[in-house]
Amino acid sequence: MESSLTAEMINLAKQAKGASRALARISSDEKNRCLIAMAVAIRLNSREIKDANRQDMDAATIQGLSRAMLDRLELDDKRIEAMATGLEAIAALHDPVGRVLEDRTRPNGLRLKKIAVPIGVVVIIYESRPNVTADAASLCLKTGNATILRGGKEAIHSNTLIAQVLVAAACKALPSFPKHAIQVVQTPAREAIRELLSFTQYVDLCMPRGGEGLIRAVTECSKVPVIKHYKGVCHVYIDNEADLTMAAEIVMNAKVQRPSTCNAMETMLVDSSIAAQFLPLIGKQLADKNVTLHVDQASHRLLASTDATMVPATELDWSTEYNDFILNVKVVSGLEEALDHIAHFGSGHSDAIVTQNQSTAQTFLHEVDSAAVYWNASTRFTDGGEFGMGAEIGISTDKIGARGPMGLDELTTYKWLGLGTGQIRR
Amino acid sequence: MESSLTAEMINLAKQAKGASRALARISSDEKNRCLIAMAVAIRLNSREIKDANRQDMDAATIQGLSRAMLDRLELDDKRIEAMATGLEAIAALHDPVGRVLEDRTRPNGLRLKKIAVPIGVVVIIYESRPNVTADAASLCLKTGNATILRGGKEAIHSNTLIAQVLVAAACKALPSFPKHAIQVVQTPAREAIRELLSFTQYVDLCMPRGGEGLIRAVTECSKVPVIKHYKGVCHVYIDNEADLTMAAEIVMNAKVQRPSTCNAMETMLVDSSIAAQFLPLIGKQLADKNVTLHVDQASHRLLASTDATMVPATELDWSTEYNDFILNVKVVSGLEEALDHIAHFGSGHSDAIVTQNQSTAQTFLHEVDSAAVYWNASTRFTDGGEFGMGAEIGISTDKIGARGPMGLDELTTYKWLGLGTGQIRR
Numbered sequence: 001m002e003s004s005l006t007a008e009m010i011n012l013a014k015q016a017k018g019a020s021r022a023l024a025r026i027s028s029d030e031k032n033r034c035l036i037a038m039a040v041a042i043r044l045n046s047r048e049i050k051d052a053n054r055q056d057m058d059a060a061t062i063q064g065l066s067r068a069m070l071d072r073l074e075l076d077d078k079r080i081e082a083m084a085t086g087l088e089a090i091a092a093l094h095d096p097v098g099r100v101l102e103d104r105t106r107p108n109g110l111r112l113k114k115i116a117v118p119i120g121v122v123v124i125i126y127e128s129r130p131n132v133t134a135d136a137a138s139l140c141l142k143t144g145n146a147t148i149l150r151g152g153k154e155a156i157h158s159n160t161l162i163a164q165v166l167v168a169a170a171c172k173a174l175p176s177f178p179k180h181a182i183q184v185v186q187t188p189a190r191e192a193i194r195e196l197l198s199f200t201q202y203v204d205l206c207m208p209r210g211g212e213g214l215i216r217a218v219t220e221c222s223k224v225p226v227i228k229h230y231k232g233v234c235h236v237y238i239d240n241e242a243d244l245t246m247a248a249e250i251v252m253n254a255k256v257q258r259p260s261t262c263n264a265m266e267t268m269l270v271d272s273s274i275a276a277q278f279l280p281l282i283g284k285q286l287a288d289k290n291v292t293l294h295v296d297q298a299s300h301r302l303l304a305s306t307d308a309t310m311v312p313a314t315e316l317d318w319s320t321e322y323n324d325f326i327l328n329v330k331v332v333s334g335l336e337e338a339l340d341h342i343a344h345f346g347s348g349h350s351d352a353i354v355t356q357n358q359s360t361a362q363t364f365l366h367e368v369d370s371a372a373v374y375w376n377a378s379t380r381f382t383d384g385g386e387f388g389m390g391a392e393i394g395i396s397t398d399k400i401g402a403r404g405p406m407g408l409d410e411l412t413t414y415k416w417l418g419l420g421t422g423q424i425r426r
Numbered sequence: 427m428e429s430s431l432t433a434e435m436i437n438l439a440k441q442a443k444g445a446s447r448a449l450a451r452i453s454s455d456e457k458n459r460c461l462i463a464m465a466v467a468i469r470l471n472s473r474e475i476k477d478a479n480r481q482d483m484d485a486a487t488i489q490g491l492s493r494a495m496l497d498r499l500e501l502d503d504k505r506i507e508a509m510a511t512g513l514e515a516i517a518a519l520h521d522p523v524g525r526v527l528e529d530r531t532r533p534n535g536l537r538l539k540k541i542a543v544p545i546g547v548v549v550i551i552y553e554s555r556p557n558v559t560a561d562a563a564s565l566c567l568k569t570g571n572a573t574i575l576r577g578g579k580e581a582i583h584s585n586t587l588i589a590q591v592l593v594a595a596a597c598k599a600l601p602s603f604p605k606h607a608i609q610v611v612q613t614p615a616r617e618a619i620r621e622l623l624s625f626t627q628y629v630d631l632c633m634p635r636g637g638e639g640l641i642r643a644v645t646e647c648s649k650v651p652v653i654k655h656y657k658g659v660c661h662v663y664i665d666n667e668a669d670l671t672m673a674a675e676i677v678m679n680a681k682v683q684r685p686s687t688c689n690a691m692e693t694m695l696v697d698s699s700i701a702a703q704f705l706p707l708i709g710k711q712l713a714d715k716n717v718t719l720h721v722d723q724a725s726h727r728l729l730a731s732t733d734a735t736m737v738p739a740t741e742l743d744w745s746t747e748y749n750d751f752i753l754n755v756k757v758v759s760g761l762e763e764a765l766d767h768i769a770h771f772g773s774g775h776s777d778a779i780v781t782q783n784q785s786t787a788q789t790f791l792h793e794v795d796s797a798a799v800y801w802n803a804s805t806r807f808t809d810g811g812e813f814g815m816g817a818e819i820g821i822s823t824d825k826i827g828a829r830g831p832m833g834l835d836e837l838t839t840y841k842w843l844g845l846g847t848g849q850i851r852r
Contacts, residue, residue: 401827424678
């Protein structure tokens with residue numbers, strides 16, 4: 001006999017699958033009308049949302065959550081307004097469903113059209129921040145996908161109410177709106193995710209967002225495809241033919257503009273022939289921003305003249321995502337060693353070369369096997385907004401399905417339409 | 427301490443990863459030169475290949491393999507020549523690597539190019555037929571992927587020798603060819619696959635080809651993405667506005683032209699308002715081809731006048747892939763019931779509608795969630811060759827990664843190149 005948890009999860013999954021069929025019948029205009037109505041409803045219900053959030057905050061305070069966690073959990077007027085404007089922004093974007101990706105006619109007259117369609121049922125797993133509920137739900141609705149949301153258990157009241165407000169608004173704006181298009185997993189049981197991600201007949205994709213531990217746990221247990229990135233260990237390689245002023249600007253931007261992001265640089269590789277010139281220069285700038293350097297022997301020697309804080313880099317450091325004012329520094333013998341280092345320690349996220357030599361740049365762009373590879377630009381650009389996607393549901397370091405920033409197009413799949421006049425196979 | 431099996435599989439996977447980096451440095455011309463040399467070598471070594479195959483055949487005969495299995499295992503001159511011409515055909519196809527999929531320049535001047543690149547390391551698991559070794563290896567080489575092949579244990583001598591011949595020929599034609607680009611798993615241990623598919627840091631994709639049991643077992647144990655199709659339960663729906671002559675041609679083609687294929691029809695759905703006219707007509711034609719019909723009550727009554735062999739359809743029948751001269755027949759009340767039936771029992775492979783009504787066809791094309799959906803054409807067209815892809819490594823009913831026939835393009839992924847002049851993020 002199946003457990004009640006299994007029954008609950010099967011039910012969620014089946015309802016979502018049914019809703020995804022109904023969503024396929026809704027036009028772009030109707031989806032946008034729902035999104036606008038949702039934005040209005042979020043604003044109208046801001047008091048109720050704050051009340052639900054207060055329940056979560058009180059419980060979290062009693063449980064002794066950290067200040068950082070409490071801050072991420074809290075919904076104030078500003079964050080609620082941001083959810084509403086986010087919904088409006090998504091309504092204003094183009095609808096990726098129905099795009100014709102290929103169109104060809106075979107010699108027998110059979111016309112084949114490859115068109116973008118919704119994926120179906122998408123499970124999104126995330127931590128703490130309840131505003132993700134509105135973001136994820138609206139991106140999925142825009143792309144015609146039913147979504148099952150699993151936020152942190154500390155945010156359950158906030159997440160549930162936000163989803164209720166969204167669904168109620170959509171159903172009012174469009175009576176045919178399927179109320180199971182957006183669902184929140186209610187049980188806090190950890191086992192729920194394993195159950196949910198075993199129903200390959202109903203669930204088409206899972207996207208975990210959060211720390212590496214969460215993502216590894218989801219990937220380990222999932223039977224459905226998972227699109228994710230474990231971490232961003234991003235590199236900037238300063239070639240011997242780099243414009244060193246440009247290199248310094250890119251390094252500082254990639255490290256200190258916002259170190260907490262996955263596209264921030266964690267390791268700087270410097271060609272040995274310009275290291276004696278470049279390292280003292282950049283060491284001073286990094287020291288001014290209080291960046292601690294984890295250095296190899298060669299860079300330690302060349303940075304000695306600066307007042308940078310240095311510790312010897314350990315083997316583990318080269319594959320660590322600090323998300324902090326910490327930077328690995330290594331002197332390499334040239335492009336080949338830089339490529340080897342990135343292949344060995346990189347995370348396939350974002351890596352950059354600074355050089356004026358086009359041929360060196362081409363080799364780097366060609367050989368670095370990462371979602372985004374830059375020439376004379378900061379790694380910080382790997383972002384849906386910066387890529388002009390209008391919205392972003394995450395960044396993938398996977399190779400199957402989406403890679404790099406995931407916007408609306410990346411939340412679709414495709415199917416083939418065969419338009420005939422009675423063709424049969426000979 | 428890791429087991430020797432684990433060590434063996436890690437070694438294979440690491441070697442493949444290394445080879446995939448080396449493959450990235452080989453030009454299209456060089457890859458084609460290798461493929462041509464491989465074709466020559468297959469012909470030159472046909473005696474040795476037949477000798478190795480003889481070892482497999484002898485062992486299989488002693489083990490009492492079925493005649494059908496022995497036939498699939500056997501390599502004769504004709505099949506060896508087909509392997510060679512297959513290699514030449516793949517050399518002649520365009521190289522999908524490097525295609526520019528998008529090219530845009532952001533307001534800050536950063537140029538973003540999305541380009542097709544190899545996936546990396548692809549594990550291909552297949553049953554019996556040793557010619558798949560050459561097919562799979564050449565498609566992977568053409569697309570710049572390193573491949574690890576796991577054929578049936580009964581074909582181990584044939585598969586190993588074919589791979590050796592291919593690699594030796596490529597290394598001779600191109601000294602920089604990485605010899606680990608094509609590897610065959612040697613151990614017959616079942617556990618080998620679970621081990622191999624746990625190394626997410628080295629293996630990028632697994633494609634199992636074979637029966638549903640094999641594919642489910644691989645999917646269950648894999649930690650790396652799997653692209654597959656479990657089965658093809660394909661439908662043809664005859665609408666009340668169908669041209670019945672066309673409908674009969676399509677039905678006969680979809681069922682009897684080659685019933686053993688995954689794109690053959692398993693279930694015919696007939697609108698009730700034309701069933702009394704259509705079923706006696708098609709029933710006779712199906713009976714002439716000795717097709718056994720699994721029927722619902724309504725079609726049983728309408729087919730009584732024909733000499734068709736009929737048995738009552740069970741619930742299980744509707745989701746069964748017969749791959750044989752057997753057809754489910756059901757009378758439905760119209761388009762809605764047909765859509766519901768396909769959504770419930772279909773396998774997401776290939777489904778067709780026959781109708782002269784454009785609006786009905788559009789609804790069917792839009793709402794059937796399958797890899798290929800046809801209007802007035804046979805389901806049998808779901809095939810890389812018929813789609814004009816030049817080659818096919820399989821058909822996917824997945825939604826993440828490739829969907830439908832998988833040719834060369836579907837063996838690539840993409841990456842983003844960011845070409846700047848010193849851009850930093852503000």
